[in-house]
Amino acid sequence: xxxxxxxxxxxxxxxxxxxxxxxxxxxxxxxxxxxxxxxxxxxxxxxxxxxxxxxxxxxxxxxxxxxxxxxxxxxxxxxxxxxxxxxxxxxxxxxxxxxxxxxxxxxxxxxxxxxxxxxxxxxxxxxxxxxxxxxxxxxxxxxxxxxxxxxxxxxxxxxxxxxxxxxxxxxxxxxxxxxxxxxxxxxxxxxxxxxxxxxxxxxxxxxxxxxxxxxxxxxxxxxxxxxxxxxxxxxxxxxxxxxxxxxxxxxxxxxxxxxxxxxxxxxxxxxxxxxxxxxxxxxxxxxxxxx
Amino acid sequence: xxxxxxxxxxxxxxxxxxxxxxxxxxxxxxxxxxxxxxxxxxxxxxxxxxxxxxxxxxxxxxxxxxxxxxxxxxxxxxxxxxxxxxxxxxxxxxxxxxxxxxxxxxxxxxxxxxxxxxxxxxxxxxxxxxxxxxxxxxxxxxxxxxxxxxxxxxxxxxxxxxxxxxxxxxxxxxxxxxxxxxxxxxxxxxxxxxxxxxxxxxxxxxxxxxxxxxxxxxxxxxxxxxxxxxxxxxxxxxxxxxxxxxxxxxxxxxxxxxxxxxxxxxxxxxxxxxxxxxxxxxxxxxxxxxx
Numbered sequence: 001x002x003x004x005x006x007x008x009x010x011x012x013x014x015x016x017x018x019x020x021x022x023x024x025x026x027x028x029x030x031x032x033x034x035x036x037x038x039x040x041x042x043x044x045x046x047x048x049x050x051x052x053x054x055x056x057x058x059x060x061x062x063x064x065x066x067x068x069x070x071x072x073x074x075x076x077x078x079x080x081x082x083x084x085x086x087x088x089x090x091x092x093x094x095x096x097x098x099x100x101x102x103x104x105x106x107x108x109x110x111x112x113x114x115x116x117x118x119x120x121x122x123x124x125x126x127x128x129x130x131x132x133x134x135x136x137x138x139x140x141x142x143x144x145x146x147x148x149x150x151x152x153x154x155x156x157x158x159x160x161x162x163x164x165x166x167x168x169x170x171x172x173x174x175x176x177x178x179x180x181x182x183x184x185x186x187x188x189x190x191x192x193x194x195x196x197x198x199x200x201x202x203x204x205x206x207x208x209x210x211x212x213x214x215x216x217x218x219x220x221x222x223x224x225x226x227x228x229x230x231x232x233x234x235x236x237x238x239x240x241x242x243x244x245x246x247x248x249x250x251x252x253x254x255x256x257x258x259x260x261x262x263x264x265x266x267x268x269x270x271x272x273x274x275x276x277x278x279x280x281x282x283x284x285x286x287x288x289x290x291x
Numbered sequence: 292x293x294x295x296x297x298x299x300x301x302x303x304x305x306x307x308x309x310x311x312x313x314x315x316x317x318x319x320x321x322x323x324x325x326x327x328x329x330x331x332x333x334x335x336x337x338x339x340x341x342x343x344x345x346x347x348x349x350x351x352x353x354x355x356x357x358x359x360x361x362x363x364x365x366x367x368x369x370x371x372x373x374x375x376x377x378x379x380x381x382x383x384x385x386x387x388x389x390x391x392x393x394x395x396x397x398x399x400x401x402x403x404x405x406x407x408x409x410x411x412x413x414x415x416x417x418x419x420x421x422x423x424x425x426x427x428x429x430x431x432x433x434x435x436x437x438x439x440x441x442x443x444x445x446x447x448x449x450x451x452x453x454x455x456x457x458x459x460x461x462x463x464x465x466x467x468x469x470x471x472x473x474x475x476x477x478x479x480x481x482x483x484x485x486x487x488x489x490x491x492x493x494x495x496x497x498x499x500x501x502x503x504x505x506x507x508x509x510x511x512x513x514x515x516x517x518x519x520x521x522x523x524x525x526x527x528x529x530x531x532x533x534x535x536x537x538x539x540x541x542x543x544x545x546x547x548x549x550x551x552x553x554x555x556x557x558x559x560x561x562x563x564x565x566x567x568x569x570x571x572x573x574x575x576x577x578x579x580x581x582x
Contacts, residue, residue: 006402008307008400008401009400010309012308013307013308013309013312014307014308014309014400015307015308016299016304016305016306016307016308016401017303017304017305017306017307017308017311018301018304018305020308021304084402084406084407084409085409086406086407086409086410086415087406087409087415092412092554092558095558096557096558099561107410109299109300109305109402109406109407109410109514110299110307110401110402111297111375111400111401111402111403111406112402112406114405114406114415115375115377115378115400115402115403115405115406116375116377116400118375118376118377118378119377119398119400121383124377124378124405124421125420125421125422125423126420127420127421128419128420128448129416129417129418129419129446129448130415130416130418131416132416151446155419155420155442157419157420223400263383266387267383267386267387270390
């Protein structure tokens with residue numbers, strides 16, 4: 001059996017009991033190491049599982065999937081991913097490959113940012129499509145994410161914006177020369193994300209994002225752990241916070257849609273930079289009936 | 292500490308290791324018994340946890356929340372919910388009440404249908420807002436769900452449709468007379484959901500739902516367990532399947548949006564009632580570039 005096991009969001013104890021059984025019973029255990037990051041180190045997972053983990057980077061999953069799947073029809077092999085197995089396309093690739101090889105596969109689900117974002121107090125059914133925001137460069141500032149936020153905003157929906165991470169990236173020079181030398185990992189921060197959002201807004205000027213009158217909620221290390229941070233405010237307020245307010249990566253950002261319900265406002269108020277502004281903007285700009 | 296623990300989707304082993312620790316360390320453990328159902332009985336959970344569970348129905352959570360929270364600032368109390376704690380509004384109510392009482396609260400996340408729906412092969416970021424479909428009665432056929440599906444469809448987004456369940460409902464007569472006598476539980480089936488969708492379509496005639504040219508994917512007991520069923524086809528094909536194809540509840544339905552990607556078609560093809568129709572409709576009606 002080939003198991004794809006979601007690890008959840010926080011640390012080694014977020015694995016499910018079923019997932020832990022699969023890990024303990026597997027002859028080889030891979031840890032997917034590029035679409036996301038867990039908040040703990042590989043070594044800590046190994047101690048907890050009592051198993052050695054084989055790090056599987058993008059190269060390996062794309063070019064050596066048959067090696068990962070080797071003998072999985074006669075023994076158990078586990079492939080661990082942060083969050084839920086269906087968070088990234090690449091996991092469906094390896095499932096399709098397993099199927100082509102007639103290897104039975106079982107998915108073990110877990111929490112991912114796609115549902116744990118509910119921790120911010122906004123209702124999941126009020127979210128539209130999820131958007132990824134990539135690092136801008138001097139010459140490449142793709143604005144398609146903005147079109148998607150606008151589509152959601154036009155319907156009054158909230159948007160979950162997933163912030164880019166760069167893990168095991170090569171510089172252009174190293175890539176061109178075929179040198180497997182990698183840049184240090186980079187994680188987009190909340191202020192950087194807001195800067196990019198407002199940069200595109202100032203080009204497009206459709207008015208969906210306004211520093212003073214658009215509400216947003218920043219989430220860091222969401223998952224119920226002790227270093228979870230949730231911070232709510234206007235875009236301007238969130239931009240002005242010092243970096244330590246958001247703690248360590250990963251960070252995500254929710255752009256609040258106009259269908260905002262007063263119960264959502266009241267629940268999220270606990271996370272507000274400034275409760276008065278939060279309620280005031282919700283009332284004036286979002287039309288929420290608050291006392 | 293007041294723990295709200297997500298149980299995941301399938302059975303007793305879908306709890307996380309952290310969640311299990313919280314349950315074992317709690318002096319009282321409540322099982323929320325109305326917004327969803329787990330696929331196993333309370334007794335099986337009790338044996339697995341080594342704890343007695345107190346069933347908490349809607350009445351109890353709404354009117355006796357202080358009793359549930361009693362002493363939770365000096366001892367640990369756990370409140371178990373199927374899926375993830377942020378799936379239903381009512382869980383935020385009890386968190387707010389705990390906060391008002393100065394009781395520390397911790398959320399333990401898990402998979403829910405909102406992210407496990409990825410198992411059908413459609414990408415989560417291509418989903419728009421989620422929709423709930425309630426049982427129609429002779430006199431009450433609310434069509435607001437249709438407007439939401441249309442909003443998603445106009446953007447090309449997929450829609451996850453959550454099908455109604457009626458647990459511990461009272462008949463009008465029993466309600467009027469204040470008799471706490473409850474109807475047997477009812478769960479909406481896939482064919483019933485499709486009938487309701489097409490009923491509203493025939494009234495509105497906007498053309499977003501067509502028996503022969505709208506693709507959909509039915510999910511039953513999604514969660515990676517042995518009785519998980521995923522069935523893909525046109526609305527007409529899914530309507531025509533005998534009930535046993537879908538297995539036991541809970542059922543959910545995904546209405547496929549026009550931004551469908553050919554990799555999504557190829558992944559979901561394994562679930563198709565008829566692979567030829569599936570590919571054919573994807574090619575002709577959704578414009579997917581398939582071989």
